[in-house]
Every structure is written in C-alpha cells, then in structure tokens.
Amino acid sequence: MPKGLRLLVIKEVKDLLRDPKILIGMILFPALILPLMGAAINISTGSLVEKSSGPLTVYVLDEDGGTVAQRILGFLQDNNVEIRLVRGSYEEAIKNVAGGGVLMVLPEGLSQKIESGARGEIMIYYGFKEFSILESLNAQRMSGLLGGFENILVRGLISENVPGANPDSILNPLLVNEKSVIKGVAQPISPYVLTNIVRMQGLMGPLVIMIVLILAMQVAATSIAIEKEAKTLETLLTIPVSRLNILFGKLVGSVTIALLATIANVFAFTYYVSSITSQVTSSIGNLDLASVGLIPPPEGYFLLGLTLFGALVSALALALTLGTLAQDVRGAQSIIGIVIVPIFLPTIFLMMGDMQTLPFSIQMVLYAIPFTYPVLASQSLITGNYAPILAGLVYMAFFTLFTLYLAAKVFTTEKVMTGRFSFKRRRL
C-alpha cells in the first residue's frame, strides 16, 4: 500500500471508530440485537409454555347433575383443571368470566340425552380481557380437553355397540404419516415446522443486513462531505498524495469498518439461528438438524459473509461516488436517503415471498440490485441453492468497479470542489 494511502486509511479508521454512532450502530447493535432477539423469543415462549401448562380455572354451571356431567368434571380435574362450581342463572354465571377465564355450562338433561344415544350440547364461554396469547392458549387447551373427553365417550360407544372391535381402527382407519423431503432425503419433520424455521431465518438476516448497509452508506457518503464542511478537503487536495489515494483511503476506511460490522453480523446471525433451531430440536425430539440440512453448512456462512461484504463494498462505492458530489453533510445524507430505497426493495420483496414467484420484470429489477444477493444468500443457507449467489458475486464485482470508476472520474477532476448536487437547474 502506498504511504499516502496508508496514512489516510489509518486516519479514516481511527476517526470512524471514535464516532459512537458508528461503533454502536454498526458493530454493537447487530452484535447484540440478534442474540437478544433470540433470547427474547426463547424467554417469552418459555414463560408462555410454563403459564399455559399450569392449573386452568374453569367455572362450571352444572344444571344437569347427571352421570355424564360427573364424568366431565372428573376428567377435567384429572387434567389439572380447577373446577369452580357456580349457581344461579346463566346471566349471573357469565359475570365470572368478565375479567377473563372459562365458563362451562352443562344444561339440564345432558346426561340423559347422551345415555339415550342422542347428541348432547354443552356451552363454553371464553372471557377475553387482554386478548393475549395466553387467553387464546387457554381456550385451545379447554377445547383440546373436551375433545379428549369426547374421545372417551366415543370409545365407550364403540365398544358398547360393536363388541370385539378395536376403537382405533374405527376412529382412524387411515394413518397419515407426514415427512418432509429435504435434498432428496425424507426426514421425520412436519412441513409446517420446517417452513417456519426457513421463514424466520429469511426474515431476520435481511433486516439486520439492511440496517448495517444503510449505516455504512451514510459513513461513506458523508466521509468526503465532512471534509468539505470542515474545510479540510481543499488542503488535502494540495498535498502530495494522488486523488485516487484519497478516494481509496475513504473507501478502504469505510470498508474496514463495514468488514467489522459484517463479522459482527454473521456471528450474531449464526448465534440467532442456532438459538431458534435448538428450540425446534427440543420440540421434535432428537432429530439431527445438521444432517437434515437445517443447520447451515460452513460454506453457506462463508457465502453469506462474502455476499454481505460484496454488497457492502458496492453500496459504499455507490455512496462514495454520490457523496463526492454533495456540498455538505446534509446534502450527502439526503442523497443516501434516496439510494436507500433500492436497499429496502429486495428485502421487502424477498421477505414476503420467493424470487421464483415474482413477476419476471420485478425479478430482473431485483437481480440488478446488489443488495438482493445477501438476502438470497441467507435464504440459500437452507435451500443450498448457491448458483444465483455465485453469479451475484461476479455481478457485484462489476457493479463496484463501475461505480468506483465513476467516483474516480469525479474525484480526479475539479468537480469534487466545484460540483454540486442540486435538484433544480441553475439559472444562468
């Protein structure tokens, strides 16, 4: 590295690392936020599971008093339900669940109907207060329990009416065994669990990538504007250092920072993925997720890092080029405000769906945006579809070289001092 460039890079990196906005926003934030989110998901689901498996209180208005009613109450009590018997009219009873809770009404004649082979009706009232996940889980639990009780009734009816028969083969004559086929190998994992994991990965990665990209671009775009505003650029342009070295000093400086941010990100992302997949592991038993292809292979992470880095460098080159034309820091920031739109695009489109399902024209637009590739790469961690990623790396290299060429063009002429980005035409 030429001496002038080295001096400029050192100064640039020192300057950037001293800026708390950059240290916190680009390195600490992603390094902390993803593990924190993983932990938050674990804690909140954990405490939810704990709460929803505790005793469930059910108010019961028993107007029947027959044997079936007795059996229901007994069944519920055996299943960790606390029964509170209430009396009076049903209007009064319902007041009990005004603040949340469950009320079960067993109408008169229930036992008689069921025992005589007719259908009996019971009413369940779910009180809503907070509309929380816990309330809906309680409702799910209650209907699950009643389903279980119904099952017992059915089995009783079957063995009563069809002596010697196996109730199971009457209830479930068709045994459905679902498996997911991943990379040609059938795995004992439900398709719903699988898609959930894939979606979660495809969602979080891009979000963090976006934040880092935006910050890094601001760094690069403002780096020259800062020198203009502080009136240090004019001096810098007259010392014995080539213009290209000044430009590359800025680029290498912001790339160095971006690289640190990328490393922090990939580590945080790895941690996040492993923390949510470990949760899944425990919920589906001892399935080897790595062999299923759900824990991404190292080359997947390598590619993700590479595309992230590529996207950062191209974003920085673009930001630097545009920032060169800005008169001051505010100007540079507003330029970046516009360029940010194409960064959001791939993230938004790809978060919602797959590349293949999008209209061809939108696919083309997305493939033309360098920031699409890290998003694709974070999805390909699971799909293993690396081909578009590799093509994207080549594309990003060309994109970067081209924008850098433009930046050099601007920077080696006097436009860097006299040029200005104005949206209105100058009047002559």
Added chain:
Amino acid sequence: MARVVVVRDLVKEYPGRRALDGITFEVEEGEIFGLIGPNGAGKTTTLRILATIIKPTSGYAEICGKDVIREGMEVRKLISYLPEEAGAYSNLSGLEYLRFMASFYYDDDESIRGAVESAIAISGLGERLKEKTSNYSKGMRRRLLLARTLMVRPKLAILDEPTSGLDVTHAYHLRRVIKSYSKDHGTTVLISSHNMLEVEYLCDRVALIDQGRIIETGSPELLKSKYSAANLEDTFMKVVGFAQGS
C-alpha cells in the same frame, strides 16, 4: 533569478460566469508577491489553479517549470497551500494534526519531527497545541494552519488571505512570521489580500486584479508613485476606479 511562478493568459469559466479573463504574471524566486483586488475579482480562483485544485478553461501556468495541469503531482510536491477558508481535523490535537500532515511529505521520523518542531515555533501556540483543534479560536486555528503550510519548506507558499477576519494580534503575528520565514529560507510566497496595509508591509511586488483581469503589476512604491497616491489603498481605488470607468 529564477522564475518560480509563470502564469500566462489564464481563463476560467464557470457556468455562465467568466471568473478569470486572461491573467498573466510571474513571480521570482524568494519574492513575496501579492494579489490584491475586490471581492470576486478572481484571486482565489487563480490561487486554486496554481494549487492544482481546479483546472483553467484555457491558458498556461507552471511552478518551477512544472505544468500545473499536466504535472499536478510534481507541483504538489513543490507547493504548500493555505486555503482562504480552511479547517483542521477537529478530533486531532494541534500536534497530531501537524504530525499527520508532515508525514505526507517526509518518510523518516526525524524529518517529520523536524517539521513539527518548526511548526511549533512558527505557530507560537506552545502548550495549547496539545488541545483538540476544535477548541481553538479562529486566530489560533489560522496560526496552526499557517505553521502547517510553512513547516514543509515549500518552494512556493500559496496563502489565500492568511489574516482575513483575525484580530490585530493574530494578524500581526502571522505577518511577521510570513515575512521572516520568507527571508530566512528564501521561500517564494504568493499571497492574496484585501488589506492594503498588510500588502505594503509584506509584498515585494503586487498585482492589482479586478473582474478577472490584472490591471497593474509592480512594487508598492512604484505603483504609489505612478498614481501619485499616498498609500496603496489610494492607488487601489484609483486603479480600480479607472478600470471601471474605462
């Protein structure tokens, strides 16, 4: 005596405006040469062209025989430029700033230290050089920047209004430093100014510039007697007045 600066028919056009309209002058080695003229006359534009920051639309300029347009890098090794409006890196101390700038000019630590030492002396800022430059007053910052400009022993120092906006004490210090430095080291200085007193005190020769054209060139004494004026200010008013009248 060798000619350090040669400027021939410099024209600079900005969109819709001709900032320089054929500027021609020469500066001899060891001379302090002043460009004086009203606001917008084209002083900064001329100095920026010589400092390789902007390119002329037409015309020619060289410094020590090096073409400022085609041999920019060579020219930058010979000159040291103090812009009209300049700042220092605000999160560096004065000393760190000097060291940083000196290291672009010298390879070995000893030369860098030597340059910084001379800058410390030139600035006269003493202990305050250890403070961050963001704490400096305008006058202190200007002293630091002039010290930075001169510490690298340039063949040509280009100073764009070195004392404008400073109080008497700072301006006095800067003028004395420029004059004695040029004398001690034989440094050629090209300076622009509004302050006629300053120009009379400092400059061996001056060029009066107005509306992108040089109207008169000569030593302050010569110009004063030519226009039978008591001081340079009168001369300036007479010359510029003539120019506008014609």
